[in-house]
Amino acid sequence: xxxPPTPSRETPPDLLYSEPEDDLRAAVRALLTDRADLxxxxxxxxxxDPYDPALWTALTAGIGAAGxxxxxxxxxxxxxxxxxxxxxxxxxxxVTPAPYLTSSVVATETLLGCDTDRADIAALLxxxxxxxxxxxxxxxxxxxxxxxxxxxxxxxxxxxxxxxVTGADTVPGVADAVRADVLLVLREDGLYVVExxxxxVTVVPLTPLDLTRPVAAVTLAPGAGTRIxxxxxxxxxVRRGLLAGAGLLASEQLxxxxxxxxxxxxxxxxxxQFNRPIGSFQALKHRMAQLWLEVVSARAAARAAADAxxxxxxxxxxxxxxxxxxxxxxxxxAAEECVQLHGxxxxxxxxxxxxxxxxxxxxxxxxxxxxxxRETLAALGDLPGPR
Amino acid sequence: xxxxxELRARTAALLAAHPPATTGxxxxxxxxxxxxLAWVHYPAGLGGxxxxxxxxxxxxxxxxxxxxxxxxxxxxxIGLGMAAPTILRYGTAExxxxxxxxxxxxxEVWCQLFSEPGAGSDLAALATxxxxxxxxxxxxxxxxxxxxxxxxxxxxxxxxxxxLIARTDPGLPKHQGITYFLCDMTDPGVExxxxxQITGEAEFNExxxxxxxxxxxHRLGEVGAGWQVARTTLMNERVSIGGASLPREGGMxxxxxxxxxxxxxxRTHDTHQRLLTLWTEAEVARLTAERVRQQxxxxxxxxxxxxxxxxxxxxxxxxxALEVELLADEGLLYSDWTMRRPELVDFTxxxxxxxxxxxxxxxxxxxxxEVLLNIVAERVLGLPSEPRDDKxxxxxxxxx
Numbered sequence: 179x180x181x182p183p184t185p186s187r188e189t190p191p192d193l194l195y196s197e198p199e200d201d202l203r204a205a206v207r208a209l210l211t212d213r214a215d216l217x218x219x220x221x222x223x224x225x226x227d228p229y230d231p232a233l234w235t236a237l238t239a240g241i242g243a244a245g246x247x248x249x250x251x252x253x254x255x256x257x258x259x260x261x262x263x264x265x266x267x268x269x270x271x272x273v274t275p276a277p278y279l280t281s282s283v284v285a286t287e288t289l290l291g292c293d294t295d296r297a298d299i300a301a302l303l304x305x306x307x308x309x310x311x312x313x314x315x316x317x318x319x320x321x322x323x324x325x326x327x328x329x330x331x332x333x334x335x336x337x338x339x340x341x342x343v344t345g346a347d348t349v350p351g352v353a354d355a356v357r358a359d360v361l362l363v364l365r366e367d368g369l370y371v372v373e374x375x376x377x378x379v380t381v382v383p384l385t386p387l388d389l390t391r392p393v394a395a396v397t398l399a400p401g402a403g404t405r406i407x408x409x410x411x412x413x414x415x416v417r418r419g420l421l422a423g424a425g426l427l428a429s430e431q432l433x434x435x436x437x438x439x440x441x442x443x444x445x446x447x448x449x450x451q452f453n454r455p456i457g458s459f460q461a462l463k464h465r466m467a468q469l470w471l472e473v474v475s476a477r478a479a480a481r482a483a484a485d486a487x488x489x490x491x492x493x494x495x496x497x498x499x500x501x502x503x504x505x506x507x508x509x510x511x512a513a514e515e516c517v518q519l520h521g522x523x524x525x526x527x528x529x530x531x532x533x534x535x536x537x538x539x540x541x542x543x544x545x546x547x548x549x550x551x552r553e554t555l556a557a558l559g560d561l562p563g564p565r
Numbered sequence: 566x567x568x569x570x571e572l573r574a575r576t577a578a579l580l581a582a583h584p585p586a587t588t589g590x591x592x593x594x595x596x597x598x599x600x601x602l603a604w605v606h607y608p609a610g611l612g613g614x615x616x617x618x619x620x621x622x623x624x625x626x627x628x629x630x631x632x633x634x635x636x637x638x639x640x641x642x643i644g645l646g647m648a649a650p651t652i653l654r655y656g657t658a659e660x661x662x663x664x665x666x667x668x669x670x671x672x673e674v675w676c677q678l679f680s681e682p683g684a685g686s687d688l689a690a691l692a693t694x695x696x697x698x699x700x701x702x703x704x705x706x707x708x709x710x711x712x713x714x715x716x717x718x719x720x721x722x723x724x725x726x727x728x729l730i731a732r733t734d735p736g737l738p739k740h741q742g743i744t745y746f747l748c749d750m751t752d753p754g755v756e757x758x759x760x761x762q763i764t765g766e767a768e769f770n771e772x773x774x775x776x777x778x779x780x781x782x783h784r785l786g787e788v789g790a791g792w793q794v795a796r797t798t799l800m801n802e803r804v805s806i807g808g809a810s811l812p813r814e815g816g817m818x819x820x821x822x823x824x825x826x827x828x829x830x831x832r833t834h835d836t837h838q839r840l841l842t843l844w845t846e847a848e849v850a851r852l853t854a855e856r857v858r859q860q861x862x863x864x865x866x867x868x869x870x871x872x873x874x875x876x877x878x879x880x881x882x883x884x885x886a887l888e889v890e891l892l893a894d895e896g897l898l899y900s901d902w903t904m905r906r907p908e909l910v911d912f913t914x915x916x917x918x919x920x921x922x923x924x925x926x927x928x929x930x931x932x933x934x935e936v937l938l939n940i941v942a943e944r945v946l947g948l949p950s951e952p953r954d955d956k957x958x959x960x961x962x963x964x965x
Contacts, residue, residue, distance in 0.1 A: 191855075192859070193852065193855060193856035193859055194856070194859050194860065194863060194865075439946075443947070446948065447947070447948060447949060454949075454952070455949045457949055458948065458949035458951055459951070460939065460951060463938065463939060463942035463943070463946075464935070464938045464942065466946055466948065467938040467942040467945075467946065468938065470872065470945060470946060471875055471876060471941070474869045475846075475849045475850065475852075475853045475876065476849075478849060478852040478853040478856040479849045479852055481852075481856065500845060500848055500849065503845045504846070504849045552838075552842065552845065553841075555841055556837070559844060561825055561826070561837075561840060561844060562829075562832075563832065563834065563837045564829075564832035564833055564834055565829070565832075
């Protein structure tokens with residue numbers, strides 16, 4: 179028995195950028211142009227901490243970017259996923275090490291899925307909106323929005339559930355955990371807020387493929403923290419956070435791909451071999467033209483996901499899975515081409531191409547691989563596999 | 566400025582004066598043209614009202630809701646998409662007056678005499694000659710006498726008129742010595758022969774031009790300026806974004822997705838993975854076309870449209886190939902190899918084998934994918950052009 183495929187919306191998604199979105203982009207780009215410094219990022223990353231606190235303050239307190247998804251009455255900007263997507267495009271363009279996706283999108287959206295009338299939840303959201311605190315959802319970075327979730331024990335009496343992984347007290351590979359003030363932890367009896375400063379928490383940094391978004395193993399003692407949601411509401415809030423994260427990650431991937439294409443075009447126009455700019459060779463031109471097509475298409479897919487999330491469209495899970503199935507490979511392809519078209523220079527530590535390749539490859543896995551999202555599309559689009 | 570409200574009122578007035586239920590199809594279309602509701606962005610008196618192009622949808626929606634007849638843009642596509650915008654831009658007042666109305670109504674079908682056996686992607690290398698019949702004493706007719714051969718000409722067997730480019734000065738470099746004409750397909754020197762193609766059918770033709778006489782009044786643009794005029798035609802050929810949003814699975818992915826759902830016994834793991842990848846790409850291509858459409862409506866046309874043909878050509882080919890393979894034993898069969906002369910290219914009404922073969926043309930017709938990639942690379946990305954040695958050489962001195 180098959181279910182009818184998710185129909186397309188009667189009104190197509192708004193795929194353009196509004197004027198306020200253009201203004202926001204200009205502000206973020208100006209800030210990043212001013213302050214982002216890839217050699218400095220690299221030096222910080224090698225010293226074990228890639229984040230630039232001053233940049234985070236400027237982005238959050240200055241521009242208010244962290245509060246875009248948060249209502250004004252909670253201290254946020256009361257904007258939407260469309261605006262947050264524009265910020266992520268810009269952050270992707272310069273592979274900024276900032277806990278924006280993890281804290282300002284995934285954790286924020288998870289908290290918005292809880293009872294925001296509760297004073298402690300409202301206070302935490304206000305702190306996140308101002309950039310004063312950073313929260314991270316304690317799930318492995320590769321968790322897709324509809325994947326089984328790691329569920330930590332509630333305490334002495336563990337309950338098992340069919341589609342969850344229970345019993346673990348260590349969550350591996352949590353992105354940006356080393357920068358977090360607060361962890362959101364899914365336990366068998368609900369969703370908890372846990373202070374990372376608590377003695378019940380151990381955060382062990384791991385050596386990341388992507389130096390600009392570090393990962394860590396998080397170990398939690400049973401029962402630590404404050405419960406903010408219970409029962410199905412807890413899991414629903416987490417899934418809401420993951421869905422928003424996966425949808426907006428597509429915009430970060432778009433930003434990565436866009437920069438890699440522009441940089442490849444710039445370089446191949448200037449670099450001469452055989453007494454000609456190498457960008458005049460058809461073999462190279464066609465590859466960059468093909469990449470441009472992919473970037474143009476990724477923009478449509480990413481905008482569709484952001485708009486679906488912003489408008490609460492019924493086909494949002496499909497739009498998100500589609501954007502993730504498409505944009506991850508495009509970003510990796512663009513970064514791989516950027517390395518290749520730079521020749522030997524692309525292989526060096528000095529040239530930033532490797533940072534983009536590492537971020538693109540990590541992003542391709544983050545919040546579900548393209549293949550994982552295609553499985554979601556098979557279900558939502560009524561295209562089941564062979565028996 | 567004509568706004569949406571005024572267009573709605575004019576549409577209602579047209580429907581009131583010519584109720585579709587009691588008005589003949591052609592009469593209705595002529596009345597629509599005369600009301601300025603054919604292509605609203607055209608000038609008044611030429612089927613339009615100088616309105617923004619984006620407002621055409623207001624008229625189309627109103628007429629469709631009332632069940633008014635359509636002018637079948639598929640059958641007259643070359644006239645609508647290529648001849649009309651070129652005549653509008655370069656034509657004399659007499660030419661616009663004479664040609665646009667019957668073109669739009671569909672009384673006169675147009676074809677395009679551009680490509681030649683030796684000039685496809687390198688179109689400016691064309692060899693068809695047009696010589697002016699002027700005696701040394703100036704006593705000639707002033708007509709142009711055209712000789713040559715054209716090829717891949719869709720609709721030539723149906724067409725009343727053709728847009729034609731021919732070489733008028735072989736002593737100039739190849740882009741300079743070309744002139745643009747409107748050619749009467751009933752001239753006795755025009756011979757149309759069907760060209761049977763890969764599908765077994767003959768959608769298009771070879772056209773032999775022998776002493777074809779074209780009056781100077783049917784020249785479009787200046788003598789020798791044909792290449793500039795042709796660029797208007799070619800740009801319009803590639804900008805063919807429809808006014809309506811395409812629904813999910815509205816393109817070629819639709820039939821194969823339906824087959825997949827209805828025929829579970831055909832499913833394999835390999836075809837499942839390929840189907841999901843192509844379904845994803847088709848949906849993204851649909852959204853990309855939708856984004857281009859929204860940009861046009863918002864008056865912010867971007868270069869993205871030039872990439873759509875590339876995406877759809879590749880997708881059509883890969884999707885139809887998957888479909889043939891998925892059908893297994895049925896994929897070994899073909900509906901009918903009888904030589905036919907279809908009036909329309911009908912992708913969705915035919916079987917998978919036809920779709921597979923016909924879609925091979927998608928990456929060739931209207932500019933090969935290779936040439937379009939060059940155009941994207943050079944005009945959109947600003948990459949340097951490849952060196953060429955034909956620019957400053959007289960056409961007659963080029964090696965062929």
